[in-house]
Amino acid sequence: MIGALKYESVRIRTIASSYWMSALALVLTVAIALILTLAVNSAMPSEMSLTQVTTWVITGGGSAVGMPIVAAVFFATMGAMTMGHEYRYGTNKATLSALPDRVAVLSAKVLVLAVWVAAVSVVILLVDLAIAGAFLHNFDFTSGALRPMVNYVGYCVGFALAGFSFSAIFRNQTGAIVAVLVWPLVIEPIVLTILRAIAVNTSAHVGRIYNLLPASAGRRSMFDPYDLFASLDIPNSGIWGLGASTLIYWVAVLGLVAIGSAFFIRRDA
Amino acid sequence: MALIQARALSKQFKGKAAVKSLSFDVIPGSVTGFLGPNGAGKSTTMRLMLGLDNGEGVTTYDGVSYRDLKAPLRHVGSVLDAKPFHPTRKAVNHLRMLAVSNDIPTTRVTEVINIVGLGDVANAKPKTFSLGMGQRLGLATALLGDPGTLILDEPANGLDPQGVHWLRNMLKSLAQQGRSIFVSSHLLSEMALMADHLVVLGRGSLIASGKMADFISTSHRNAVVVRVDNPELLTRELRARNATVVQEPDGRLAITALDSDAVGGLAHELGVRVFELSNRQATLEEAFLDATGASEEFRASMGFGSSAPGALGGPPAYGGQPGYGQPPAGYGPPAQQGYGPPPQGYGQPPQQGYGQPPQQAYGQQPPQQGYGQPPQPAYGQPPPQQGYGQPPQQGHGQHPPPPPPQPPPGREPTDDGEPR
Numbered sequence: 001m002i003g004a005l006k007y008e009s010v011r012i013r014t015i016a017s018s019y020w021m022s023a024l025a026l027v028l029t030v031a032i033a034l035i036l037t038l039a040v041n042s043a044m045p046s047e048m049s050l051t052q053v054t055t056w057v058i059t060g061g062g063s064a065v066g067m068p069i070v071a072a073v074f075f076a077t078m079g080a081m082t083m084g085h086e087y088r089y090g091t092n093k094a095t096l097s098a099l100p101d102r103v104a105v106l107s108a109k110v111l112v113l114a115v116w117v118a119a120v121s122v123v124i125l126l127v128d129l130a131i132a133g134a135f136l137h138n139f140d141f142t143s144g145a146l147r148p149m150v151n152y153v154g155y156c157v158g159f160a161l162a163g164f165s166f167s168a169i170f171r172n173q174t175g176a177i178v179a180v181l182v183w184p185l186v187i188e189p190i191v192l193t194i195l196r197a198i199a200v201n202t203s204a205h206v207g208r209i210y211n212l213l214p215a216s217a218g219r220r221s222m223f224d225p226y227d228l229f230a231s232l233d234i235p236n237s238g239i240w241g242l243g244a245s246t247l248i249y250w251v252a253v254l255g256l257v258a259i260g261s262a263f264f265i266r267r268d269a
Numbered sequence: 270m271a272l273i274q275a276r277a278l279s280k281q282f283k284g285k286a287a288v289k290s291l292s293f294d295v296i297p298g299s300v301t302g303f304l305g306p307n308g309a310g311k312s313t314t315m316r317l318m319l320g321l322d323n324g325e326g327v328t329t330y331d332g333v334s335y336r337d338l339k340a341p342l343r344h345v346g347s348v349l350d351a352k353p354f355h356p357t358r359k360a361v362n363h364l365r366m367l368a369v370s371n372d373i374p375t376t377r378v379t380e381v382i383n384i385v386g387l388g389d390v391a392n393a394k395p396k397t398f399s400l401g402m403g404q405r406l407g408l409a410t411a412l413l414g415d416p417g418t419l420i421l422d423e424p425a426n427g428l429d430p431q432g433v434h435w436l437r438n439m440l441k442s443l444a445q446q447g448r449s450i451f452v453s454s455h456l457l458s459e460m461a462l463m464a465d466h467l468v469v470l471g472r473g474s475l476i477a478s479g480k481m482a483d484f485i486s487t488s489h490r491n492a493v494v495v496r497v498d499n500p501e502l503l504t505r506e507l508r509a510r511n512a513t514v515v516q517e518p519d520g521r522l523a524i525t526a527l528d529s530d531a532v533g534g535l536a537h538e539l540g541v542r543v544f545e546l547s548n549r550q551a552t553l554e555e556a557f558l559d560a561t562g563a564s565e566e567f568r569a570s571m572g573f574g575s576s577a578p579g580a581l582g583g584p585p586a587y588g589g590q591p592g593y594g595q596p597p598a599g600y601g602p603p604a605q606q607g608y609g610p611p612p613q614g615y616g617q618p619p620q621q622g623y624g625q626p627p628q629q630a631y632g633q634q635p636p637q638q639g640y641g642q643p644p645q646p647a648y649g650q651p652p653p654q655q656g657y658g659q660p661p662q663q664g665h666g667q668h669p670p671p672p673p674p675q676p677p678p679g680r681e682p683t684d685d686g687e688p689r
Binding site: 003004006011016017085089091093094097099100267269 | 320362369
C-alpha cells in the first residue's frame with residue numbers, strides 16, 4: 001500500500017491536468033466570490049442575514065439555491081482523468097505490473113485524489129474567506145459558516161470520486177466526464193421539474209422522491225440555513241434533514257466507488 | 270535470474286478460447302522467442318503471465334507467482350505496449366513514478382534512461398516521441414528494477430535498424446548475465462539471430478517449445494539436395510531405401526530421411542554422376558511457417574491471382590509447396606517443360622501475401638548466380654522470371670560452372686560478422 005501511495009502521489013503531481021483543473025477551480029470560484037462580493041456590496045439581499053451573506057461569498061455561492069458549485073465540475077473531471085488516463089493511454093498495464101495488488105492501487109488512487117481535492121477545496125475556501133474579509137462591507141464570519149464549508153469540501157471530494165468511479169465503470173474518460181456532469185446538471189433538474197409539476201397538480205407525495213436525488217442532496221447539505229432553502233417549492237416534499245441528505249449523497253458516491261472498484265479489480269487490464 | 274514456469278495457462282474471450290492449457294518454461298541465461306501468427310494468443314499469454322488478465326493456470330518466477338512478488342519490478346521487467354505512458358508526463362517522471370512504487374532508487378532512473386539512449390530527451394514529453402523512442406522508454410521501464418527476467422512483447426516494433434541491432438545485443442548480453450528473456454516478435458529473421466529457445470504458439474495452443482535448432486530441424490524444408498545425370502535411377506533406389514524423394518522443377522532431387530553421406534555413397538554405388546550434393550537447412554521462417562501454417566488465425570481467402578495452395582496469401586500445404594513436387598498454380602509449368610515464353614506468373618513482381626510477415630525471398634537469388642543455384646520459390650511468392658533459369662543449352666549432363674559459396678538462406682554475413 002505504501003508503494004501504491006508513493007506511486008499515486010508522484011502520478012498526480014507529474015501530470016499537467018492536475019494543476020490545470022485545480023487552477024481553474026480556484027480561479028473561477030474566486031472570481032464568483034468577487035462578483036458576489038461586489039453584488040452584495042451594492043445591494044444586500046433582503047432575505048439573507050449578514051452571516052449568511054458572508055458564508056454565501058466564502059462558498060462561492062454554494063450556501064444558497066441557484067449557484068452551481070463550479071469547482072466540483074473541475075474536480076469531477078480530474079477524478080475521471082485519474083482513472084481514465086490509465087485506460088486511454090494503456091498505462092494500467094504498467095501500473096499493475098509495478099503494483100499487482102489492485103485493491104492497493106485503487107485505494108491509493110481514491111485516497112490521494114480525495115486528499116488533493118480536499119486540500120484544493122480548502123485553499124479555495126480560504127482564498128474566498130480572505131476576499132470576503134477584505135472586500136465584503138458586511139463581513140460577519142461565525143462558526144455557523146463552518147458546516148457549509150465542510151460540506152462544500154465534501155461535495156467536491158464526492159464529485160471527484162464520482163468522476164473517478166464512472167471512469168472505472170466505463171473505462172472511458174470522455175464518457176465518465178459526460179456522465180458525472182450530466183447527472184447533476186441535466187438529469188436531476190429534469191427529475192426535479194417533473195416532480196414539481198406532478199406535486200403541484202396532485203396530492204401525492206411524489207415530491208419526497210426528491211430526497212433520493214444524490215447530487216441535490218449533496219448540494220442541500222451546504223445550504224445555510226439548511227431548512228431555509230431545502231423545500232425548493234415542491235409541495236408535500238417532506239424534505240429530509242441535513243444528516244439524511246448528507247448520507248444520501250455519500251451513499252451514492254460510495255456506491256459508485258464500490259461499483260467502479262469491483263469493475264477495476266475483476267476486469268482484465 | 271528466475272526460471273519462468275507457465276503451467277496450464279488458459280483464457281477465453283466470450284466463449285472463444287484464446288489460450289488453451291499452455292505450459293512451457295523459460296530458462297535463465299537464454300533468450301526465449303515467443304512466436305505465433307497474428308491472433309495466436311501471444312500477448313494474452315504474456316498478460317496472463319503478469320497477472321494482468323484473469324484466466325486459468327499459473328506462472329511462477331522461481332516458484333513465486335507474479336502477484337506474490339515483493340517489488341515485482343525488481344524481479345520482472347515487462348513491455349507489453351509500444352507507448353504505455355501518458356503523453357504529457359515527462360519521460361523521467363514516468364520512470365520516477367514507477368521507481369518509487371518499488372523502492373527503486375531514483376538514481377536508477379537516470380541510469381536506465383541513458384542505457385536506452387534517451388538521456389537527451391529525459392525531460393521531454395513522450396507525445397513528441399517516435400514509435401521507436403516510445404519502445405526505448407518502454408524498455409527503460411522494463412530495465413528499471415534491474416530484473417532477472419524480462420518479458421517483452423514485440424520490443425523491436427518501430428525501432429530503426431540501429432535500434433534493432435542495439436536491442437538484439439542488449440538482450441543477448443542480458444541473457445549471458447544469467448537472466449531469463451522472453452520476447453515475442455514477428456521479425457523472424459531477427460528472432461533467428463537473437464533467440465536460443467523458442468515457444469511457438471498456434472491458435473492458443475503450444476506447437477513447439479525447446480531449442481531453436483531442434484525446432485528448425487523439424488522443418489520439412491531440411492533436405493539433402495542432389496543433382497545427378499540419372500535422377501530416375503537414383504530416385505528409384507533411394508525410395509527403395511525408404512527415403513522421401515521429391516524432384517524439384519529444376520531437376521534436382523530433394524531427399525529426406527537419408528543424410529548426404531548415404532546419398533553420395535549410393536550414387537557412387539550406382540555409378541551416377543553427381544554434379545551437386547548439399548544439405549539444405551531450413552530457416553526459422555520456413556520452420557515457423559511449416560509449424561503454424563494450419564493454425565493461422567486470419568488467413569487471406571485468396572491471393573493475388575490464385576487461391577490454390579501455395580498461392581499468395583497463405584502458406585502452402587506440404588506437397589503443394591513450391592519446390593516440392595509440382596509448383597502451385599500460377600507459377601506455371603516446371604522449367605524443363607520448355608523454354609518458350611515465361612509461364613503465367615513469372616515476371617510478376619514478388620508480392621507479399623496477406624497475413625504473412627515480410628519474407629526474404631528464399632531462393633530468389635539473382636540470375637548471375639547461375640546454374641546450380643536454382644531458385645526456391647518462397648511461400649506465396651512467385652519466383653523471378655529467370656528463376657528456373659536453365660538456359661536451353663544447359664541440359665542434364667552438362668557441367669556448369671560451380672556456384673560460388675553461399676551462406677545458408679537468409680543468413681547473409683553482416684559487417685560485424687554476424688549472420689543476418
